[in-house]
Amino acid sequence: MTFANPPARTPAFCKSCRQQLTSVAAVEAGYCDRPECATRMKIDQSGQLAKSQEEQYQKWLEITHARTAPVIMAAAQEIGEDDLDEVAHGLAPYVDIPVVPLPAERRSAFEAHLRAAVRESFEATDASEVPPERPEDDPEYARRLAQEAPDPMALNAACIACQGDCCLQGGTRHAFIKKNVIDYFRWSNPEATADEIVQIYLDHIPENSTSGSCVYHGVQGCTLPRNYRANICNSFQCRFRLTLFQDYVMKPGSAAVVAGISHDHTEDPAAGAPYLRVVSVSEEGDVTIHSHLTLPALPGANS
Template sequence: MRPGEANCPYCDDAMAHPVAGHCGKPLCALANSRAAAERAVDARRVEAGAARARVAEAVAPVLARVQAEDGAGARPLLGAVPHRVPVLVAAEEGRRAAFLAHVARLCDEAFRVDVEAIGEVYDRKAQEPDEPDVVGPACASCRGSCCIRGFGQMAFVKLGTIQGFRRAEPGLTKEALLARYEAHFPEESSAGGCLFQGQMGCTLPRSHRAGICNTFHCELLDALIEEAEGAAGPVVVVAADEAGVQVVSVMARDGSWEEVEA
């Protein structure tokens, strides 16, 4: 081995450039990449564990109070969700007009197809099962971190959304659909977010929303749903951001919930 050389940790051959972490052979480069990915996953797990511990410490009084009030002996489940505070701005007529024009174009295309010819793939009842109880406090506490993406997606309303409405309500007209959306425009909506993200959340009834709005789950929500399925006691949902805990909601065993003081 010449001065400055080191052995490759994967094949034990000498490597002239130790800074790369391997000798340069394709298989060694692949192994090095996989090792780096595994280290990154481990680091994220450590950080996630540390974050969960910080959240648990921050809401320890709430957990203790909930457990005492529940009285059944089961420890409350602690679940975390993201948090975003919508910055509300006055209604913009240009955004409203652009949205209605978007829906009108979709209707023009959708209504070229007879209701009887709309496929089962657009059956909203089949595609949108009832959500678990914990979704209510989780999404309300989050304040719509995913809803902001609706800004550039016209509230995610697409051709399939319109056909789903028509299949569910065969007598629905283009004019009725446009009026339905127009009637639910909020006076203020989230800056840079979905047009229908108002002060108290989405101003559209669940039946009026695009399918993805009723079915999308972020990773944290999916994890919380899975944990809550086996929870024997109340569920404490904590919405936090870089600044710390922002919203705490408690869901009782019967599925009812309320926001509480952290």
């Protein structure tokens, strides 16, 4: 009786250093146990995770566009726009947090932080309270001036529909106000005293703001003028607002319609699921919150 020899196992090699792998664990992982190869494995795994997350996001985006298309079209028609090819439109996150009076302890904490930032700015200059010289040749200052320019009103449709997902970050960071922000303010308002600056910032706190969020997070967005804000508040653009901006660039001066929708809306396939806020901004800048529009059933949910 003769027995066939078992087939020879094809040797495996480390994806990083190309040395032959000898252990079963190393063969399954694709990398040897050398420190630099272990680091390369972690980088590779991170890239695969990011790719998987992006694929999941794109799948969610496709489903979400299909589900919100009817309400976006309905909102456009309600402001007299029958052709979405002529209207900037898109999606935004959906924040469902109550708008309430700012608690006294949060106001006190913010005021203390604000006064410290103002004091630090004035302590860096002489007793005459002359503001630091404008850094006209500083590219960061030039960038700030450019970002202070008002955005087209149509883009606010994204922020109003969202209700300020990014603004939540300012709740624990006191609106990101630091010494450099006060310096910027003083360059534009050289006659302002420390007390006047503090009062100006306090006066812009809205009567009601989003619970737990930035103190300036009002019903329709930030209540602080752009030239008073921290740099990040003018420079940061979420991917949804950027997408709307790209659409608006192709349709300058157009109206805009945005559906604010929760990321987990797919978990509730029923019509009328409470994860929607539709907002339009007309060509004239009039804002409409289409609160009567409801979310259709998830496409294919009844099939």
